[in-house]
Amino acid sequence: xxxxxxxxxxxxxxxxxxxxxxxxxxxxxxxxxxxxxxxxxxxxxxxxxxxxxxxxxxxxxxxxxxxxxxxxxxxxxxxxxxxxxxxxxxxxxxxxxxxxxxxxxxxxxxxxxxxxxxxxxxxxxxxxxxxxxxxxxxxxxxxxxxxxxxxxxxxxxxxxxxxxxxxxxxxxxxxxxxxxxxxxxxxxxxxxxxxxxxxxxxxxxxxxxxxxxxxxxxxxxxxxxxxxxxxxxxxxxxxxxxxxxxxxxxxxxxxxxxxxxxxxxxxxxxxxxxxxxxxxxxxxxxxxxxxxxxxxxxxxxxxxxxxxxxxxxxxxxxxxxxxxxxxxxxxxxxxxxxxxxxxxxxxxxxxxxxxxxxxxxxxxxxxxxxxxxxxxxxxxxxxxxxxxxxxxxxxxxxxxxxxxxxxxxxxxxxxxxxxxxxxxxxxxxxxxxxxxxxxxxxxxxxxxxxxxxxxxxxxxxxxxxxxxxxxxxxxxxxxxxxxxxxxxxxxxxxxxxxxxxxxxxxxxxxxxxxxxxxxxxxxxxxxxxxx
Amino acid sequence: xxxxxxxxxxxxxxxxxxxxxxxxxxxxxxxxxxxxxxxxxxxxxxxxxxxxxxxxxxxxxxxxxxxxxxxxxxxxxxxxxxxxxxxxxxxxxxxxxxxxxxxxxxxxxxxxxxxxxxxxxxxxxxxxxxxxxxxxxxxxxxxxxxxxxxxxxxxxxxxxxxxxxxxxxxxxxxxxxxxxxxxxxxxxxxxxxxxxxxxxxxxxxxxxxxxxxxxxxxxxxxxxxxxxxxxxxxxxxxxxxxxxxxxxxxxxxxxxxxxxxxxxxxxxxxxxxxxxxxxxxxxxxxxxxxxxxxxxxxxxxxxxxxxxxxxxxxxxxxxxxxxxxxxxxxxxxxxx
Numbered sequence: 001x002x003x004x005x006x007x008x009x010x011x012x013x014x015x016x017x018x019x020x021x022x023x024x025x026x027x028x029x030x031x032x033x034x035x036x037x038x039x040x041x042x043x044x045x046x047x048x049x050x051x052x053x054x055x056x057x058x059x060x061x062x063x064x065x066x067x068x069x070x071x072x073x074x075x076x077x078x079x080x081x082x083x084x085x086x087x088x089x090x091x092x093x094x095x096x097x098x099x100x101x102x103x104x105x106x107x108x109x110x111x112x113x114x115x116x117x118x119x120x121x122x123x124x125x126x127x128x129x130x131x132x133x134x135x136x137x138x139x140x141x142x143x144x145x146x147x148x149x150x151x152x153x154x155x156x157x158x159x160x161x162x163x164x165x166x167x168x169x170x171x172x173x174x175x176x177x178x179x180x181x182x183x184x185x186x187x188x189x190x191x192x193x194x195x196x197x198x199x200x201x202x203x204x205x206x207x208x209x210x211x212x213x214x215x216x217x218x219x220x221x222x223x224x225x226x227x228x229x230x231x232x233x234x235x236x237x238x239x240x241x242x243x244x245x246x247x248x249x250x251x252x253x254x255x256x257x258x259x260x261x262x263x264x265x266x267x268x269x270x271x272x273x274x275x276x277x278x279x280x281x282x283x284x285x286x287x288x289x290x291x292x293x294x295x296x297x298x299x300x301x302x303x304x305x306x307x308x309x310x311x312x313x314x315x316x317x318x319x320x321x322x323x324x325x326x327x328x329x330x331x332x333x334x335x336x337x338x339x340x341x342x343x344x345x346x347x348x349x350x351x352x353x354x355x356x357x358x359x360x361x362x363x364x365x366x367x368x369x370x371x372x373x374x375x376x377x378x379x380x381x382x383x384x385x386x387x388x389x390x391x392x393x394x395x396x397x398x399x400x401x402x403x404x405x406x407x408x409x410x411x412x413x414x415x416x417x418x419x420x421x422x423x424x425x426x427x428x429x430x431x432x433x434x435x436x437x438x439x440x441x442x443x444x445x446x447x448x449x450x451x452x453x454x455x456x457x458x459x460x461x462x463x464x465x466x467x468x469x470x471x472x473x474x475x476x477x478x479x480x481x482x483x484x485x486x487x488x489x490x491x492x493x494x495x496x497x498x499x500x501x502x503x504x505x506x507x508x509x510x511x512x513x514x515x516x517x518x519x520x521x522x523x524x525x526x527x528x529x530x531x
Numbered sequence: 532x533x534x535x536x537x538x539x540x541x542x543x544x545x546x547x548x549x550x551x552x553x554x555x556x557x558x559x560x561x562x563x564x565x566x567x568x569x570x571x572x573x574x575x576x577x578x579x580x581x582x583x584x585x586x587x588x589x590x591x592x593x594x595x596x597x598x599x600x601x602x603x604x605x606x607x608x609x610x611x612x613x614x615x616x617x618x619x620x621x622x623x624x625x626x627x628x629x630x631x632x633x634x635x636x637x638x639x640x641x642x643x644x645x646x647x648x649x650x651x652x653x654x655x656x657x658x659x660x661x662x663x664x665x666x667x668x669x670x671x672x673x674x675x676x677x678x679x680x681x682x683x684x685x686x687x688x689x690x691x692x693x694x695x696x697x698x699x700x701x702x703x704x705x706x707x708x709x710x711x712x713x714x715x716x717x718x719x720x721x722x723x724x725x726x727x728x729x730x731x732x733x734x735x736x737x738x739x740x741x742x743x744x745x746x747x748x749x750x751x752x753x754x755x756x757x758x759x760x761x762x763x764x765x766x767x768x769x770x771x772x773x774x775x776x777x778x779x780x781x782x783x784x785x786x787x788x789x790x791x792x793x794x795x796x797x798x799x800x801x802x803x804x805x806x807x808x809x810x811x812x813x814x815x816x817x818x819x820x821x822x823x824x825x826x827x828x829x830x831x832x833x834x835x836x837x838x839x840x841x842x843x844x845x846x847x848x849x850x851x852x853x854x855x856x857x858x859x860x861x862x863x864x865x866x867x
Contacts, residue, residue, distance in 0.1 A: 036701045049571075133578065204707060207816050209614075237696075237701055239814055240812075240814060240820065244695065244696050244812055253695055406827075406829075449576060
């Protein structure tokens with residue numbers, strides 16, 4: 001290690017160049033027992049209060065679920081439950097628990113604990129509860145015999161099974177001991193461990209959004225035979241700034257980043273001797289919403305003009321450096337229930353002008369400035385909107401890009417009159433089912449939620465989606481989703497752009513990582529650190 | 532003295548109330564719905580409506596304000612819409628980290644800034660003065676995020692002398708949080724390894740945060756000393772045969788730092804505000820990064836509480852500055 005800076009190095013510093021490849025290798029002593037993870041932390045640690053991508057990354061390590069998504073493409077596999085059955089009418093579901101499962105405090109997990117967990121999730125009515133509240137009453141979750149949990153649904157709802165991995169099983173003995181005024185232990189579980197997962201939270205090792213330390217749980221029900229040299233400690237150290245994240249990765253103080261590395265960092269990291277960028281296609285679609293209840297988007301030809309005015313390939317190739325796949329459908333093109341024969345909309349300004357002329361002939365008012373709202377802190381949403389703005393200007397449309405934040409945007413979608421003309425967002429995998437995308441985005445019963453913020457309504461589509469939701473077998477549901485998607489694409493309520501590619505910086509000493517789109521590869525139980 | 536301090540404190544309360552009213556109105560003018568934020572991404576309209584009723588968010592704004600005031604006087608700042616944790620608890624755990632950082636920055640700024648300002652004045656229009664003037668202009672002008680990255684590249688990456696980010700190495704176990712000041716907790720627990728590691732982590736963020744203050748103090752001290760050097764009493768005391776060092780560091784400096792003390796008071800508030808950027812770059816677990824997150828997520832309860840807290844700190848420091856002024860020049864206290 002040199003102790004003097006050369007003139008060239010000083011010049012490089014002054015210019016602010018991040019020459020990752022020239023930087024020295026790991027600046028810390030190799031510790032093969034601790035994995036330093038840069039995944040974002042959830043807003044709190046209670047899996048019944050929060051359910052988003054950072055929570056998925058945390059709960060896969062600290063909690064267990066009846067079933068769990070594994071691998072890529074995701075397959076739903078028995079986890080705490082060893083099997084399940086469903087009645088012909090799709091109303092009664094029974095899950096048989098494995099025997100001998102222990103919580104982190106050493107107590108045995110029972111079917112009653114699973115019942116408590118679902119009842120708690122429903123009572124709190126936050127996070128993952130959205131998928132269950134309409135179809136499951138707390139008293140209809142029961143444990144008729146030891147090690148069996150029964151769910152009696154209000155109506156047949158096939159995505160119920162797909163959403164089962166979103167519910168974590170908590171230890172009622174720990175939670176009840178910390179209840180205050182009937183709060184279901186909400187404050188305690190927000191900062192503490194109540195799980196049974198392969199890693200347990202270290203006391204004093206948590207500060208919200210800043211750090212989270214976990215240590216191995218040797219008595220995890222799956223054991224550790226599959227990984228003879230597991231990571232003993234996970235140090236969750238989310239980094240907020242991209243520059244710090246990249247520097248920490250290439251100097252070896254971070255073993256992996258989250259999956260949101262900007263595309264322009266890929267070459268720098270790959271040039272380093274310490275780390276590389278792993279690319280994984282994830283089920284996370286990027287979409288520009290149009291408010292179909294507001295003029296001029298109440299006119300189908302205006303919507304089609306907009307859909308033809310987005311430079312899909314240019315955006316993906318130039319701005320995202322190719323790290324995304326063009327997805328013309330409302331859901332990820334790797335999912336079932338897609339009419340593959342439908343091509344979708346391409347970038348063609350001549351066609352856009354034709355549709356616009358038709359719309360004007362039909363009386364559409366296109367002269368007013370149209371607002372497209374973006375998430376200011378997210379560079380990519382801003383760049384996408386600016387690109388769209390410049391192409392729309394070429395066909396004579398006046399579009400204004402408006403910076404906003406996620407909570408404002410989602411709040412504004414409660415009513416058609418407050419929903420922006422257009423806005424840009426992603427739809428992540430909350431559960432792997434078309435219901436997560438087309439079901440909740442285009443069934444009019446979800447109007448008022450951010451997912452259904454295009455305010456699209458087509459009675460035929462509503463019927464198809466509701467019928468698909470009520471059936472249990474995938475082979476019966478798939479044609480219905482295909483038909484619904486075909487009609488939705490013909491009506492063009494939104495501009496569907498791409499399916500994401502996750503870019504995650506990983507230290508070369510990390511081995512055995514297994515990727516699944518749910519949790520974005522954050523499950524550490526498979527991982528070994530090479531010395 | 533006591534009357535002077537009490538009178539100053541009495542003036543602070545209406546200021547804080549005014550701050551609270553303005554902030555409350557401004558934050559509520561933003562068209563976001565805290566209930567929607569609290570309910571989460573997958574919430575149904577029914578979930579959101581239930582939360583709105585539960586937290587009184589469906590009440591008229593004046594009633595919400597009165598309820599808020601009643602809670603604030605009991606130091607209850609409500610619940611974060613995102614963490615679902617009491618805001619007071621989050622602040623209690625995070626503020627010490629920011630104060631540690633701010634304190635170190637201030638010590639650095641004063642400890643270096645005052646002597647350098649004196650040197651600059653004494654070497655007026657000579658090369659040390661020119662150098663220090665260039666440095667002070669650069670120190671004020673340079674962007675904190677750029678300077679932070681430069682420090683990280685030099686000291687954490689190229690030289691590997693200091694840690695890149697965070698307040699403690701990831702391989703270390705934290706001592707029990709008694710005061711939530713990591714350095715103090717390490718001492719109380721007898722964890723000298725943590726103490727040393729925590730101090731090393733403080734260096735780069737402290738320098739980044741303290742640079743602007745250091746430059747400001749150099750300039751104000753220089754100006755004050757230059758002004759004092761022209762005073763008659765300096766000629767008199769010089770003629771009396773006082774030793775040069777005593778003359779400079781006692782008589783001249785004491786009469787030169789009134790403006791500097793005022794600046795230090797303002798700087799302290801500025802440092803708390805500056806911590807927003809510095810904490811984000813260095814992943815420092817204080818209220819700066821907490822505030823950034825609250826702004827980005829629209830967490831109104833947190834924004835209100837942090838604004839009020841920073842206002843209270845500002846007011847407290849200003850009272851302290853007034854007291855120090857009074858001690859330096861008792862005539863001011865008499866006039867007040």
